[in-house]
Amino acid sequence: MFPLFKKSENKENKQQTNVDKVSIYKDIKKNEQYTKQLFSSDINKDFTFRTVTAKYCDKQVDMFFYSSIVNNEKIYKGIVRPLLEADGKTITDVITIESLTEIKDFDTVVNQINSGKAVIFIDDEDTAYSVNVADFQARTVQKPENERVVRGPKEAFTEGLGTNVSLIRKRFHNRNLIAETALVGERSQLEVSLMYVNDLVDKDILKNVKDRLENLSVDNISNVELLEQYLEERPYSLFPTILYTERPDYAAQFIEDGYIVLLMDNSSAALILPATFWSFFHSPEDRYSRFLFGNFTRILRMTAFAITILSSATYIAITNFHSEMIPPDLLLAITNSRERIPLPLFIEVIIMEIAFELIREAGIRVPNPLGPTIGIVGALILGQAAVEAGIISPIIVIVAALSGLTSFAISNTSLNTAVRISRFLFIFSASFFGMFSLVGALFLWVIYMASIKSFGVPYFSPLSPSFKSSGDMYFRNIIKHEMWRPGQIKPNNLQKKNIPNKGDSKP
Amino acid sequence: MKKTRLKGREIIAIVLLIIGFKLADTTPAQYAQEGKNAFWLMPIVSLLVMLPSFLLLMYLLKKYKDKNLIQLIFSILGKKVGVFMGFIIFLLSYLLLILSARNYTNQITMLYFPESPTTVIMFLFLTVIFFGAKRGLQAIGTATYITLPYLKLSILVLAAAIIPKVVWLRIFPIFGDGLGTILLEGAKRGSIFFDLFILTIAYTAITSNKSFAKGIYFGGAIAFMEIIFFFLLYTTLFDYKSIDKIAFPFHDVTQYVNFGEFFTNVETFFMVFWLGAAFLRFVILIYFGSWLLGETLQLDEFEPLIFPLTLFVFPFSMIVENTITNELIFRNYLLSITTPVLIIFPIILWIVAKSKGALTK
């Protein structure tokens, strides 16, 4: 998918920029002037420049930073005051703040200043120093909005990379948990943090991910939502191949099993890869609930899945093509309710389905104070009034509401969208040749899903093709009995724990 | 052909689907034409006739290791004879596929869409099959494995619904039109296990040869029992005088059964699963047919063949005038000439291999 020649071209580009690199001058005036010019300091208001005379060497020291993204107190305490007051031989003795990086060229200077660091030039030295004083504004850790649970932790990722990494590290204490950094974007270079357990992750998949990250040639990717779209293999596909979650606990669970998690600064979510159908289908709460209840919710979700995809389509197919199938009492009831409806049944269903989607969309976009009223107004007006006006038969309202409501049971946002779109596909296909075209569409849907791979991992594995795993597919096992890591991602250490004593778990 | 990650279980699923679902097409009607109420005994005869040849073929494949059906033929018989033989096998499988495609679309139109033209249904059917077959072996295997439980469950439900209505004594007189007829006609129709031979083209595409053999034996055994059991149910549900009048026993049965007082017309429920199975069946057959042809012509990529092969089904299957001629004359005839070919060719392979001394290694 990424042809070889493209790769080499990129490298050449990079080498060329290396040649063009401007190194730091010895003359501080020149440095000052050049930096100011680079950042257009005369119009760029939050670009700040300060000059002090350092006490330890009695030389002029220049300092550049963006005042909006640095911690001013830190600059004062960590840089300005030591420079003015402290004694020492070199600058490293003076500035004792956490990180002090040497810089040789102006490209790095630009990068460092952009990422919230203060850059220090010292007179008569061709080395600049950057000090990490970044203080980007971000929310504090809050509750997850879209993936709620009743039982389980209630922290969500926030828009700060450091915080996100810390939220994961908090959940998995292991020296092999790596938070590797890659840079994406060319104009605005942002950090992507790859988190994985070094001795578990499959090196091929890791390499694949790194290669893809490296080969992105875009100006700017500002968050993981966009990154997901750059990374996925089939952008036209209906089905997501990268798992998107805002729950650090869920991400940590996957890391433990040998998956890779991608984090970025500006997203309150993480990407988990490779993903299978099952990872979209499951919800973190399935594991937090006890065995029976967890599986009970699974049954509910499977039922909801089937209903939301097929109920409207089946209704159209049966009433329009296979009316013999409906029990006579129901048949007469439906027929009666349809006697005076001016629209064909297919249009009726489409109207209600679209209305439901509109209510849902409006519910998301509507300003907060109006929120609750939309649902009520929508349901009341569209349902009741349409029925009374004789535009819609009451049974359609039931069918559409059922298929709409059950779609909420699929908690994963990516799969949820896929399912909702599929529903319309099936509704259309059902209206052509009833069950025949519906089954045909369903069949293609399934076989297409079976052919998808996410980073080389088949979508339905470990069910088929089969791999050794904890068996967490349709139903989950008792946690104590989950001995294996998911085999489809080829973790280096397959066994999770020892075989439990049989006596441990009595029914 | 590159390896897939499929294992024995997917092979079991494929075998169960393409052999097991013969109980739901016109195979029972064909058998019943000759066997009357004893037609459920005929698959046993068919199996006994085919089994030695099939075992011989599997033995040869095992001996020659990483060779699939056509490669095996090539390496034993040489290129010229190999092309000829591969082509015969392909042609038989493709002709049968064409006839049964017509058969299936006729069933769909006749039973569920009486006002739609067969051509349109056929076109739609083939479109779905083409797109399905394009997705490749691994997707086909996975999809079969995933959907099979539901398909089989529907068959089980049907069996449960029939059993209270059958009269077991109808299996007597036990030999129907006579033991001779059963043996002869049963042997003639050995080709219902043709698909097992075709499947060996995938011998090398599975994770291990052992799991392929396991899958095909195991799946074949279950499918065989399933067929016998359902034939028995058909016999006992219809009497000997009626059984040979019914063209589509499966659909007749689904029309007759009911789930209690409220759901009396449940044939559409079974039709859904039957259709699902039909789509999968034809996707598998088209895919394997293209593979046979691709290997015979020694192409590197056989998947481009899927399109023309699917396309040609359309005009060819429309040549025949009606279902009954299609079924009773052409398909019947084709099935009976396929049987000797299937019996003989593994024996020829074996004899040649033996005379070459290739088996002693």
Next chain:
Amino acid sequence: MKKQYYLFFIASLLFVLTGCYDRIELEQQAYVIAIGIDLTDKEEEKGVFKFTYQIANPEVGTTASGGGADEPARETVTLKGSDLMSATTTANAFVSKELKLDHTKVIVISEEFARTGEFLRVLQTAGRTTQLRGGVQILVSKENAKDFLNNNKPIMEKRPHKYYQLMLNRATEVGIIPDANIHRFFQITEGDADLYLAPYATTEIEEPKEYEGEENFIAGNVPQEGGSQSQFMGSAVFKEGQMIDILNGAETRVAATLDNTVELTSVFSTYQDPIKPEYQIAGSFIKKQNTSVEIDYKKNGTTTIDVKVPFQMEIFAIPSLVNYSQNMKNQDLLKKSIEEQLTSFAEDLIKKSQEEYGSDPFYWSLYVRDHFKTIKEYEDADWNKKIFPNADINITYELERLEFGKMINDTNLNEVRD
């Protein structure tokens, strides 16, 4: 490769847009619940029959909003035609909607028509289409089927399908009419060995006859006051697709006890009290095990058929107030008496079928089949001409258990009146 996809896609889109051949909205169809078939009045019209369709009106009997409450629950139309399917199409000349036979529950044929033997011919056409299912019940009416359907106005169940469903189920359960669907009709008629029993019904109620025991009636002479005008009782006997006789309720019931292929759970009926013969004892006949039919087939000689009917009996009413429940001697007497009564009744029916019908309504030809290896041998032996009419039939009813309901003893009337 891409081009192929697009081509296919566009072509399939075209088909999709022109498709919809079989799509039909629910309100464009009329659901036929019952079909009646009669002979035409004129003699010379051979091959032409009168078809009556009873169509359910969806607007009656639903809670859903909408008018039509004062419309009748059914529409009954009659027309002439040569076969069922073409008549159905012709009916659209005066029925505004497309007639659908998918929900048909019963086919009613008049006795007159059934006796001509043309019925098989008419029903054959049903087999070629998918609309009429094997589960549809066959009903023989004493009067014209048209009149039966027109007069049949149930009071409690407004919707016709509900009425037929409930009525036939209940009457079959108590055994006064046989369970008879099209599927069974074909199996037995094509099998050409046994007799087929179809329920007998009428809406023409005669003057009540003398009371002869609860079930010695056929439809039409059950004394009834009030209620719906139609009666279901007894059965029409079909031989080779032609009706030859009528069995009354009791005979129908006995036939059912002797036939293993019909489901019979419990049958309520009365027996003569052995100690005080002027009273009757009421009990429920419960069949838990299959009737055993053993046929000793002799090619040249008299075949013997041994039939054993094991059953249980639950006594509901002993109007004579004789103590049967605790007095073992009485109990034995009662047991014997019930067995004898049933046996003699069955013997009468068997004799009738051997001599009059020349075949059996119990589907016993099944049991002789395992004496033959091939169909030819079996057909040559000829069950209904050679074997059954000349067979020596021994029948025994075996009462395995006698229960006396939930009361230990009846009140002694003399003591009460004292």
